[in-house]
Amino acid sequence: MNTPAILKTFHNGKMKEYFVRPEGEMHTDLGIIKLDELREKTFGDKISTHLGVELIIQKPRPPDMFIHARRSGAPMMPKDIGVIISNTGLCSSDSVLDAGTGSGILAIYLGSIAKRVVTYEIREDFLELARENFAQAGLANIELRLGDIETEIQKLDEKFDVITLDTMASSRVVPYVPDIIYPGGFLVTYSPFFEQAKEIRESIGRTNFVHVRTIETLEREISFSDRGTRPSTARVGHTGFITIARY
Ligand SMILES: C[S@@+](CC[C@H](N)C(=O)[O-])C[C@H]1O[C@@H](n2cnc3c(N)ncnc32)[C@H](O)[C@@H]1O
Structure with missing residues (x-):
């Protein structure tokens, strides 16, 4: 995919989400996410931070x-x-x-x-x-x-x-x-x-x-x-x- 996406995970009982573009990398408290990797993925796939935390990739909707x-x-x-x-x-x-x-x-x-x-x-x-x-x-x-x-x-x-x-x-x-x-x-x-x-x-x-x-x-x-x-x-x-x- 080559479009913006929502990355979502549940960590320590709390939902975390990020609104990202498929370019560069992003430093989060759950680890570094290589956003370039999103280009090889589709909505519904998962992506992992360098610390192994998995996030699900969602298609952004108006809400x-x-x-x-x-x-x-x-x-x-x-x-x-x-x-x-x-x-x-x-x-x-x-x-x-x-x-x-x-x-x-x-x-x-x-x-x-x-x-x-x-x-x-x-x-x-x-x-x-x-x-x-x-x-x-x-x-x-x-x-x-x-x-x-x-x-x-x-x-x-x-x-x-x-x-x-x-x-x-x-x-x-x-x-x-x-x-x-x-x-x-x-x-x-x-x-x-x-x-x-x-x-x-x-x-x-x-x-x-x-x-x-x-x-x-x-x-x-x-x-x-x-x-x-x-x-x-x-x-x-x-x-x-x-x-x-x-x-
Ligand atoms: C309340 S906001 C609109 C919010 C928008 N419906 C939304 O959901 O994000 C009003 C906007 O109208 C613009 N505006 C005001 N008078 C205008 C005019 N005569 N022609 C075009 N835009 C105008 C303002 O600059 C402002 O950005």
Whole structure:
């Protein structure tokens, strides 16, 4: 294999994992791993450190990227990404337009399902970081474009099945979406504040979208202990409001 991989082992009762590229060597507290050897292996094989500790080689999946990818800011949470995927019915023939790219976490999940993702990022440094993350994820179907989605969307002459907007500019971008979305396609916006969500709803209200809904997803983890089983008492934080509309 010639792609990034996850190396995982259980040592002294604890799971350890490393996200690596098949080049050079890596010094760990379990010994030195000759990463070049990965080129002769496939996912599911094992690799040993010079101290004889065996690690299993796994194919990275989007949740691994959520944990290991470099971040330029707050990425979208898997619970919210799941709602986007389920409500749009994203599938392998879909073309997706995404903005802003940020760390590229949403784009990675979308790209692991859809045929193609075009994603716009206004900041060049963030774009370069996302480019690295896409390479780490082993995805070649994500096209990164530098630019302000508010102006760039007006120049597009292609159409998309799903459009995801995660920027403060979303309400100003919405008026141009009908020109570049296939009939029956979905627009999804993500906004941390009520005020933003309201502006987006007003903007959508001035177009011909149908089945418009704004939702918040709450995820409660269940904790298991000798004392009993119950929802975790850890704080459930707010992430963002998701607005879904169909054209
Ligand atoms: C909250 S982050 C997106 C996170 C991303 N969805 C993820 O899962 O990693 C918002 C990103 O939008 C970018 N951005 C802000 N305004 C933009 C615009 N007008 N056009 C393109 N990108 C923009 C920001 O630089 C930032 O990286």
